[in-house]
Amino acid sequence: MILEGTAREIAHAVNAREVSAVELADAMAERIAERDGAVGAYLARTSELARAQALRVDAAIRDGKTFPLAGVPLALKDNMCLEGSPTTCGSKILGNWVAPYTATAVQRLLDAGATPLGKTNLDEFAMGSSCENSALGRTRNPWDLGRVPGGSSGGSVAAVAAGEATVALGSDTGGSIREPAAFCGVVGFKPTYGRVSRYGLIAFASSLDQIGPISKTVEDAALVYDVMAGRDTMDATTAERDVEQTSLGLREDLRGVRIGIVAEFGLDKLEPAVRAVYERAYADLERLGAQLVEVSLPTADYGVATYYLVAPAECSSNLARFDGMRYGLRVERPDVVATYEATRAAGFGDEVKRRILIGTYALSSGYYDAYYVRAQKARTLIAADFAKAFASCDAIACPAAASPAFEFNAKSDPVSMYLMDYYTVPMSLAGLPSLSVPCGYVKPAGAAGPLPLGLELSTPLFAERSLLNIAHAYERATRHLEAERIPLLSSAVSA
């Protein structure tokens, strides 16, 4: 069935009128109804918007037009605005807010023919690494329903992994696309900061947030990226640079490519089974013709500490607008200040409050220089370390996460959760393009079945084409996604 196909295959079939966008939208809506009770990927289904869009696409195709994403079923992380859709950020504070406008990146996918099936779950305001911080529901990892999907883009990643969407959009601030993609065995790609417009993405940390694709193949990620990347007059931080087409003519070997292995990210810290998967991944890169070189990122160890000052500082200001005055939840009290306090106390969850407090403190007079300014300096040093490392390599390879998906409530201490971002945060601070591609499986005792791991690949700023090329060659040679069946899907298909 074409519903199992990649975005490229689906778009081809719809453009060729072998199947209509409406048929696909209906079939996918039906599948979501069947499966999502178990997975919980979606917070809201937008079947009517999807159907209306599919009808428009079908009509245009009958008029002879073609679309790069014709009829491709799309899931959107619920921190992105889609006009007419409830938009919650996984928080109670937005109440029943319905977005009155559409995010630029989303609009570009719609213009390319994709059909928006729904809005997916996330850690509240994208703050978290397991999706457990959502105030609105639990998303389960399709590989093992007792485990987290990762976060914060847990819903989008679970939707693609469970076949409830062909592609999805996530947002990545410190690893929120890459870590869950690794946990759910799909491709998750964070482009260079400034490549994809943030207009309509509800801000967590403005200097780090970046929208990116989640897909079953690197080629699909490239296809979605090509459609949405580029300057947007509504976002002053988008780069004034031409975007190279990445989805056409991707190479399938790595001859002449130098891959940096980070000395400070030594695999000896990992569980033996996990370590074995990454050792084999590095060996596979070499087998494909890449030259492995050791590089050093001496300041990378400060990544998490730096990130957890910069991101909360920005979030403390970005989330100030949620005050019960103009939209969303309002807990009425006799005066304005009491209403603010009651609304925010009731509307935000613990992790969001924790970060607002940390950020407010870091920006306070008397502490600003010691925390915020120092963190910005560390950020500059981390970026400089990457620039130095890229003098001797074309890309850096490392684990996307130190472990496979963990069980619910396994990380109740916030710092242990923050450390999940260890391998992803340095690239975010440096603004680099970075992705996670499936690289193998481990089968821990007690797990329902195999659990996927992700290889993180990163390249210099704006070197998306090189990044996608390397990831594509690796994926085509290893075919890890095809190696194992997701237990959930086996049972769903047999049911």
Add this chain to the structure above:
Amino acid sequence: MEEAKAAVVINGTPYEAVMGIECHVELKTETKMFCGCLNIFGAEPNTNVCPVCLGLPGALPVPNQLALELMLKAGLAFGADIPAFSKFDRKNYFYPDMPKNYQISQFDMPLTQGGTVTFWLDDGTQGSCRLTRIHMEEDTGKSTHASHDGRIAGSTYSLVDFNRAGVPLMECVSEPDIRDAASAVAYLEALKRTFVALGVSDVKMEEGSLRCDVNLSLRPLGATEYGTKAEIKNMNSFNSVGRAIESEIARQAAILESGGRIVQETRGWDEAAGVTHSMRNKEQAHDYRYFPDPDLTPMEFARHDIERLRSELGPLPQARLDRLILEDKLSVVQAHQIVDKPGLAGFYEAAAEASARPQATVNFLLGDLSRLANETGVAVSASGVTPQALAELIELTEAGAINSKTAKDLIARLWSAGGSPKTIVEAEGLGQVSDSGAIDALVAEILAANEKTVTDYRAGKGKVMGFLVGQVMKQSRGKANPQLAEERLRAALGDGGGSGT
């Protein structure tokens, strides 16, 4: 440097008032600072709004380049420095009419630094005040509180209009160089006329497009330390700024006189009561947690862009005023009247140059021409009178070729029909009659026709001479030289004084 003068004497010691002024000026741009919504005053509430200026989740600001250029021009007009690098910061505080609960502003890297504002006072002296900086801010929405006096206290609800939210504001901060109310008002007027000339703002205090706060303290004359200051707000005209300053000087002086201490606080001006009242004191000061706005990239200004803006400044009102007062010897009041009327300065300069008679030019401009402009609602520069025509008219009058009555009539004709005064005077024979023979004939006619008046005159009623001159003028259809007519009348009546004794 001005000579220090005492504002007030307190228990025998002369004190001076020290003032710095912060002005918020709304820019006259077509659209708002960070979105494409219209920037207009007086529209239906919440009609010029969008996701950006409403601060909806996910919306992002994009700077209005024209607004930035206008602010740079404002600085350049006063000789300010434009740093090569500037940035936007967020000022964080909660207020219901501020959509994002932070205001995009500038903290430590303003658009312009330094500069000096010079101004003329009505007594003919010149003053100056240094600028500290000019920086950009976005305006907030406007709250209307449902209470009997419009204040938030006691109101049952408040309404917010976001049409003003995101309107570009320019904040001009002065150094504490001002010493008296007249200089404060002259400083504000100097800002206003420059901003209007540059098209930066229409500077209407009553519409809120200029709001100013005055920081005022007293100190013994000669002291170098500043006294404790109060910040005065809520003045809605230049006149009330002057009154508020006088009132605040008196209030602080009275406190010092009775041995009290000034409290650092914000005070609101009560226009009706003519006094300032306390609004809040410094202990409630906010920590605004300024930090660079990550949604906006830092600004870099290239030398050639700055030079282009400088070349676009055009003639500045301050330079014009200096020339009018120092070279043309106009009074300060006249010079201000000429420069502050749109289009009048250019007209004046052309006419004064053509006639080489600045005082006569200004008399016509501020007299007959301004009256006609008021009566007809047409600007002088849009009327049928050209600067060249006015210069000809002045030439004819000064040469005695036409009398003042004819000049007045001619101006009214030119106003609506245009044309050259010389040509009209020649073609219609409107030249002044200064031939004694011709006038004597008229005098004889008038005396013969007014026997009773002649008798009165001879009986000592000297003031009937005016009537007789008027009759001669009327008979000549206004052309007779009035001085000559009176002279010939007296001669005909056989005396030189007319006292009749």
